[in-house]
Structures are given as structure tokens and as C-alpha cells.
Amino acid sequence: MSPGWNWDFEDEPRASRRAPAPAPAREAAGPPPPPSAPQPIDPRARFRRRRLGAAAGLVLLVVVLVLALGGSHHHGAVSSAGTRTPGPHAATLAPPGPDELEREDKGVDSVLGYTPFVKEGGTQGRDVALTFDDGPGPYTPQVLDVLEREHVPATFFVIGQEIHDFGSSTEREIRDGFTIGDHTENHPMMAQLSAHDQHEQLFEQAARIELLGGRKPKLFRPPYGSFNTTTFHLLHQMKMLMVLWSVDTDDYEQPGVETIVKRVIEGAKPGAIFLLHDAGGNREQTVAALPQIIHELRVRGFHLVSVPRLLAEDPPPHGLPLPTSLAGD
Secondary structure (H helix, E strand, O other), X not given: OOOXXXXXXXOXXXXXXHOOOOOOOOOOOOOOOOOOOOOOOOHHHHHHHHHHXXXXXXXXXXXXXXXXXXXXXXXXXXXXXXXXXXXXXXXXXXXXXXXXXXXXXXXXXXXXXXXXXXXOOOOOOOEEEEXXXXXXXXXXXXXXXXXXXXXXXXXXEEOHHXXXXXXXXXXXHHHOOOEEEEOOOXXXXXXXXXXXXXXXHHHHHHHHHHHOOOOOOOEEOOHHHOOOHHHHHHHXXXXXXXXXXXXXXXXHHOOOHHHHHHHHHHHOOOOOEEEEEOOOOOOHHHXXXXXXXXXXXXXXXXXXXXXXXXXXXXXXXXXXXXXXXXXXX
């Protein structure tokens, strides 16, 4: 783990998450204070940054190929970032094929045609979706182990800067066919940023995913539920759908395994989208709760799918009112 990684930025009282200014004092490290007015960025500097990013991406691809070819006989290795690659007996998901991906893309695009956001799917089937925020992180491999062992698709809303330390987990998510969404570059309050800075938050994260070999994210989840009309405008330009949630487990508060499971089951209904976290703090309780969540949902006849699959099979109804920022800004 990199010593500079702020791994507990989610572990703070709900009041401070929903009311970002003024920032309350915290003993543990928390999210950075609301940004000051953005400074103009020299287009030449931005261009140089893009060129450096592209060069870094090429170097990364070469390194990945070398490691893949040279490490084919060393299964279950531990990376310098502390994430474990699956061993020879690790269960994996079958990645969706081209036809399934096309169907899911059409489902997302169809929903985008009549609403800029979703918080749940329709009610005609029994599909529900598990989603995980704030990764990748130290607990992401354990979450992936459970999901792959149980053959459960899921949707991960990834923070760009965390890929620097835990990129092997994101590579695993891509390789095994999990859906990757955009959770910004460094987890800011989007509603407090200028249009330019909001665009950078969306663009930089998406670029990182593509450099790892993933598909450009079509889904976005706002950190802290913070967004405004500028956010919707940018998402429209980038053809991205905002995905909120119908059930917040508040697992970041570490309320106990039984409580996390109970909150999921109490909120379970057709089309439900569950909010969990695979990073941003200690996620031992989330990892421990996950097998029980999967079992209880299946016992009740629910079908666990990715968000794109949910929207393709049972989209939400038309005429949804636009939501207000969940952060109170």
C-alpha cells in the first residue's frame, strides 16, 4: 500500500458527508476540503499532460505484456501494491460476449434517450444490481473473490487516482467482465467545481480505464451524491448515464455484518440498485456480509445482474423527475 494513499476518506460521520462546508475537524484523515475557485489552466500544459499520459499508457501496456509473458508460471502472485491476482484454481466469471455487450450498450443508450439518471430499474422482473464505490483498494481482491466464486456480476464505480496503487484489481475487473463506471478522478464534491474541473474529473478517470484496456465508461456515480445541472450537461455531452441507488447500506460506517445484510434485504425489490463500497476505508465487514447478501437475495428469487444488464432487461419507467443533489449543495 502506498503510504500516501488516503484509504479512510469515506469513514466519517454522515453529517460531514452531507454538509461539506465548513469541514468539521476529524482525527482520521478525511476527504480534502472543498476546492477553492479553479485557476485557469494553460492549454499548452494540458496538452503536455495528455502527451505524458499517453506515453505512460504505452509504457504501462508494455509492462503488462512483459509481466503476463514472464509470469505465466507464477500464479497467485502478490503485487507491490498488496493486491493478489487470482491463482490457478480461482473461480472466474465468463466475460459478456460481443452480442451481450451490444445489448447492454443499447439498453443504456435507450434509457439515456429519456432520462439522464437512474436510481433503480423497472419492476417487471426480478433483477437487482450490486454496485461498489471508491475502489480499487486493499479489499477489492477479496470482494472479487466472493463475486467470482458465486458467479455474480457487479458494477464497480472506480476512482481514477486509486488505480495508481491498486490498478491490478481494476485490470482483473476488466479481464473478468465486470462493469466499470466513472467515480471521478479523485472523489470531489462535483457541485462545488467549475464546468472545466468537472469535465476533467470525468475525462481523466475514463482515460485511465481505457489505458488499462477497458471500455470507455458509460455510467457515472457522483461522489457523496453531489451534482448539479452542469454535471448533467457534461454527462449528456459525454453520453454517460448517472447511476444513483435505491438502497444505501451505509457500510462505510462499519455498522456490523448483520446490519449491512439486513439493510440490503429490507430494501430488496425488483430493480433495486444497492450501494456498497470495496474501498475508501476498512471493508472487512462488507467482505464478510457479501456471501450472506448474495445467498439471501437468491433465496428470495432475485437475479443478480450488472447495471447495464438491469437496464437492458427491465429499464425504469419514463417521466422520472430530476433528482436533487444528495449532498445538500
